[in-house]
Amino acid sequence: METLMKLFKNNIRQYGMIIALVVIMIFFQLITGGLLLEPINITNLILQNSYILVLAIGMVLVIITGHIDLSVGSVAAFVGAVAAIMMVDMQLHPVVAVIASLIVGGLIGAWQGFWVAYVRIPAFIVTLAGMLLFRGLTMIVLEGQSISPFPAGFQKISSGFIPDFGDFGVNLIAILAGIIFTLIYIINELRDRRAQQKYQFEVISNSLFVLKLVVMAAVINAFTYMLASYAGLPNILILLLVLILIYSFVMNRTVMGRHIYALGGNEKAAALSGVKTKKVTFWVFVNMGVMAAISGLIFAARLNAATPRAGTNFELDAIAASFIGGASATGGIGTVFGAIIGGLVMGVLNNGMSLIGLGIDWQQGIKGLVLLAAVAFDIYNKKKNSVS
């Protein structure tokens, strides 16, 4: 028990938000009389939050470099509008339209990245301008109207599920995916642990390690079972998982990721160590543009329409998700996984409060307080742990 407490104390930053997420989930599970964790609601949670989570992945990278992007909501709306014009008005094939939309997103990111990285205008200002600019452009290209409906194939991005083989009452693909994912997870953990022991890093005790594996396996499989007993694996979940895995890998294991952290941690030192700071900043913004485009496409597909007011306040949710997930406003600190947890905290709050019939006014207020509390908790912890 004592080691457990010590473990908890040392990793409070890492685990704090996961614990907060679990507590929030239990709270709403009780207060809604079990509605929150109904299979249909779990599936809804994923569908409802996917576009914010995609934005959060891009946003946390921007925040790690020490910048911010206020324009992502407008960019998402603009790309959604462009996609609608291509698919609905011009009757282009969805695949072509999606690729073109992603390129548009990348170009928008390049535009903003240029001003931030090379002209050195603060990102706050560049993206504030972008927020107005792209909202305006959205209204112009849509001529103030909504465009719908999208081709059925395109809608499947947001509302489709991985098709199952046969009919067994539950979705077998989902169950299988859960089991395979669990196995990959366990193998990975074992490999990491062996490596850490080899280099004589401190590792948690055997019994705790097994406990951790068992809990994680249970969570993963409970989750996939829930999905299986409704409609199976949503397409969007697969897309999200792929993005999370790719970006976690890039941030942890590649030169680009290292350079992003180094740049955010100390730009001058990074520059003198051979990090091409301008180039890195530029590409982080290009990436953010692409992620905003993906988010815009998901949202348009879910709504089955491109509307002039799409994506309003998305940027705030994405930024909040990053900070709740432990990113530092001064740069250099943050993880993709943390941003996802942060996004889920916000998502569960939204969903739970809607379930109990709380108005949008109260929801906003409570979300604001949660953001403040999460960051205050983080700063309190940092202070306590730093010995001067």
Add this chain to the structure above:
Amino acid sequence: MSEYILEMRNITKEFPGVKALENVNLRVREGEIHSLCGENGAGKSTLMKVLSGVYPHGSYDGEILFKGSVCEFKNIKQSEELGIVIIHQELALIPYLSIAENIYLGNERSRRGIMDWNETITGAKELLAKVGLDENPNTPVGSIGVGKQQLVEIAKALSKKVKLLILDEPTAALNEDDSENLLQLMLEFKKQGISCILISHKLNEVSKVSDSITILRDGKTIETLDMHSGEVSEDRIIRGMVGRDLTNRYPERTPNIGEVTLEIKDWTVYHEQQAERKVLDRINMVVRRGEIVGIAGLMGAGRTELAMSIFGKSYGRGITGTILKDGKEIQNNSVTEAIENGFAYVTEDRKDYGLILIDDIKRNISLTGLRKLTHRTVINEREEVLVAEEMRRKLKIKTPSILQKTGNLSGGNQQKVVLSKWIYSEPDILILDEPTRGIDVGAKYEIYTIINQLADEGKGILVISSELPEILGICDRIYVMSAGRITGEVNRENATQETLMRYMTKTGGNGHGNTDEIVQK
């Protein structure tokens, strides 16, 4: 009233897991200059923070008596009210505000919240006269030099009716002239009855002005020396600080000098902001393999500018001139190119320019050489650990783990991490800018040993240092710079502090930056 203005008795201060101070005693006489010496991490700054109330009463054990009465400061404000003022190493001035505004910051001359500019300006003028600073009080602080800024800090302290002035490494960033100036000012204050506590690594200054010295080591008081007893030498102080005799401050080395590896020709650089201002004027120099070449000069002579402009044009604009490496002309247009060409630059400011303080040791070490650790842009993390461990062992970085954040390390260990980083990038030419600034005596010796090893491996080494004994102690040959030119070149055998000083203060240079004619006496 006791003869002591300040008595700190049995001060013990603990941080989670560390005893920073253990039964420390410090007694400062009325009107004396009392120096506090010790290696980095000995507890000097912690002790001063206890004194000034940064660590409030109750967070430490022991008692503080100021002018004979017990003090229990809860914050800095309370200690300042009694006239205890600290001037920190990092100056706490606001660059965009004027000198006068800075002096009265937090202590504004005002009536019912409205600024009284007359009194502010006249008061500031008086205070500036007292510290001997001839500047318009309306000048923004950011536009005057560091030496003058230091004086503004002191004027600010005077405005608070200071009785006990604490100076933490006041001369660390100052050139010889400004340092001398400051020391004179301290002696002047002493005459006026202001007591001083001086924290400094520069032992020559300490022995010059102090009346007594208290030495701290590992959070304990070792001894208090009376400087008027006449038997206290610098070596004596060092022995107290490190707990052993350090007979030779510079490791022995027999240089094995080879071919010319680096040649700089007619290197001219203009100022970053002021396009017409020449910062470097036709610099010519050579460095041979296995040679340690020093660059001496006063602040503003252009030494760091030279190093950074060579290292991937990190400083300056309108750069002209050629760099030859092993006889071939090369281009260092970016830091990446410079690194590929085998250059390394260890900056004078490791906290702002050298390290990512929030990252761990391992990641800092691997940053420049990351390409060597990657396979198709994926980092081999196991290899990375091995590299970091090897550097930790080789350079004796004192840390429980290579996963420790560099921000938590002492100055000496931080510098070793910076050196590790560059050693791992396998350079042929290392430019070391103030490699031992702010590092304690023991760690300095270790850094010198590392520099010697690198030279013995056949690398060409350029060392920039403001400490003349250091330059004389480790370099084989020394270039002296003044006002953007090379004013002299001296071999080790011919070099003395006096000759160097003469060239350092020589302005105008020798016209064409031609160094051949100079002193090979």
